[in-house]
Amino acid sequence: MAPAPPETLLLTMSGIIKTFPGVRALDGVDLEVQAGEVHCLLGQNGAGKSTLIKVLAGAHQPDGGVITWRGEAVTLKSPIAAMRLGIATIYQELDLVEGLSVAENIFLGHEPTSAGFVIKGREARAAATALLKRLGHPEIQAHTPVGELSAAQQQIVSMARALSHDVRLIVMDEPSAALDPDEVDNLFRVVSTLTADGVAVIYISHRLEEIRRIGDRVTVIKDGRTVAVALPAKETPTREVVALMTGRNVEYVFPERPAAPPSADAEPVLRVEGLTRTGEFEPVDLELRPGEIVGLAGLVGSGRSEILETIYGARKPTAGRVLVGGAPLRPGSVPSAVRAGLGLAPEERKAQALLMLESVTRNVSVSSLPRFARIGWLDRSAERTAARKATRELSLRPDNPEARIRTLSGGNQQKAVLARWLLRGCRVLLLDEPTRGVDVGARAELYAVIRRLADEGLAVLLVSSEVPEVLGLADRVLVLREGRVVHRAPAQELDEHRVLDLVMEGSPTP
């Protein structure tokens, strides 16, 4: 934790701010990387990791903050500028040209040429072979088309490409996501080779055990802020790291639970029986009664969003069924689920829920159009009035039905999605990370709205990667680990530590 000696300090980012319309993605992030280290960047989905590395790669321009590179303040105006300084980024979706050979990909854009334009193919292949050998992969042939290589091999080619520039820092965005365990071992060997040469690596992963294996230091970001700088990767207890990722930097007051919880023998409105999707989650059973909020807690990859989307019909189950009010839904059919009274507020609001070019009204009414229509003919004033009633009930701001949805803050966009289902008159609300991308200040209001909807008789199934959110808002909690429900209990009988143990170990500690 002591400041690194200046000669090994490679990169400092301090107070980085990046705002997009409606959301502040980075709200003062600090990061400090030394030459020759593997620096791990940890955070939940949406914490701001991707935005941060795009700033570092020159793909986004920060709105505030200072970047210091080898002792000098720099601005990274473009990806090329970042590359010239020696910063290379390997994205999750590899940016290789499949039809070109390994050597052509490695030297794409800076091919060795004679007379300025004739590519010296032999020289490029020789240099490529040398780079691949240095990375410990002489078996990859320089003339092979990249499309014929495995995902792991393509990753090596990406790294060779980075090394073909005079690179001092390689950023790897979830490099292990698409790899088998032994390919991961191989990746780690390559990373060690790089760091031995003095190259620094920023390593992004959700897998904590990997970070323990190859990381030197860890920076944790959450809600666009750095919550822990340069923790020693090997010594910091896993629980502490997870608590930093999933915990709260602000204490919230959650809405009170109703005095009389729905009785256990009340008729469930949603019943899930043995729902399964091979490879994603094992059979799930659950029941949801009107007025109750049930939380699904789990880390990324635990199958929580997949379960929600399968209940909703957006994914087709391998086995099992979903009943609403006793009647089974057609498997894999969203219209059937919506007709039965299900509503989903998906995880990726912009990509999965909103019509970004449209007004608030049209975003709210999109699921209830037939209600405002006679033989297809829309009564637009009825539509506007009803949509406005729904948005007002949720105190959506601004109170302007014609406002473009893209100009709203994240919290108000989420309210528009909730208003959509309120207007539709749904019975079961499925919420996937409802406070993702919502400003910290606006969350409490959203919690109050969700609780009020439950009090008014809705059944709510809530997925969140923030343990305190699940514990604070839900009445009952199902804990998921690797696609399996490992524990169920009333929220009041659980605490954060217990849940953290469960999501990590799968078995309660005594």
Add this chain to the structure above:
Amino acid sequence: MKQPASEAQQGGPEAAPEPPVLSASTAKSAEEKGGWRSLGLRLDVRNLSLLGVLAALIVVGGITKPEQFLDTNNLQLVLTQASVIGVVTVGMTFVITSGGIDLSVGAIVALSSVWATTLATQQYGFAGILFTAVVVGLGCGLVNGLLIAYGGMVPFIATLAMLASARGLALQITEGKTQIVTVNSVLDLGIPDSYVLGVPPLVLVFAAVTVIGWLVLNRTTFGRRTVAVGGNAEAARLAGIDVRRQRLYLYLLSGLCCGIAAFLLIILAGSGQNTNGNLYELDAIAAAIIGGTLLSGGRGTIVGSVLGVLVFTTITNIFALNNLQSDVQQIAKGAIIVAAVLVQRRTMRNGEA
């Protein structure tokens, strides 16, 4: 934190007596805005600039060939020529608004026009020709729609395949010959005697298709769903819209428009030919795009598309009157497409940043 919730609840029923005054006035102002729009008078910058282009063209036509250009017969001719491609463009506007594309419209017009003018079909007279043109158009649209919506094919490829096959089939039917129409009740619709207050029936059909198209796109659930699918197909799906069925309907609609256009073309030409509708797909796409419909989907304007069609047809007419070759016409068309899209980009940036 129970506070905001209960407050909001109070804000609903209990505080009711006061807010209605407020909401009534705001609702009224919204209604007024809606009123302007419902008259279609909310001409945005795009439409205004296209209207400006059209006005400029009319001035150019009036100056260079005052007698011929402003002659009633010539204006009737321009509008008649615009009718055939115009009907196709209305269908195309729907497809593009939904994020799709239909490259097969010209070929469908050709196939419909020759199928509807075979000797066998002509035996059934007016009804036989109209029915066949429409059903062939719908049939081609159905195939496109099934391949795209349920077969998972990319619209570009599916409709490209339809383009090739429909043209081939049209050639097979005609064996390259022009099929003269002998049904008088059809031909009569093309002569001045049939004009209603000086407006040719073809133009009336075009006007009707335009009005219906505008109403469907802006005032019905079908139109709203089309825009939603084009704006964000995944969001539309998760909002409970049957995206595949909507796509099927959209290509059916485009096919229907092609069938109607084929019938108009039969009246206009007095024959069916396998070379009919050549490059209509490009003209229709260009007209829709310069009109302001987003090629990426999510926004479409029928008024803009019709203005686009009128601009292109007027150019063609002026150039023909001035004895300029079609090569110059083509270059002018290209320049207009580029200019219109550049203007649009600018207004988009200014208006929405």
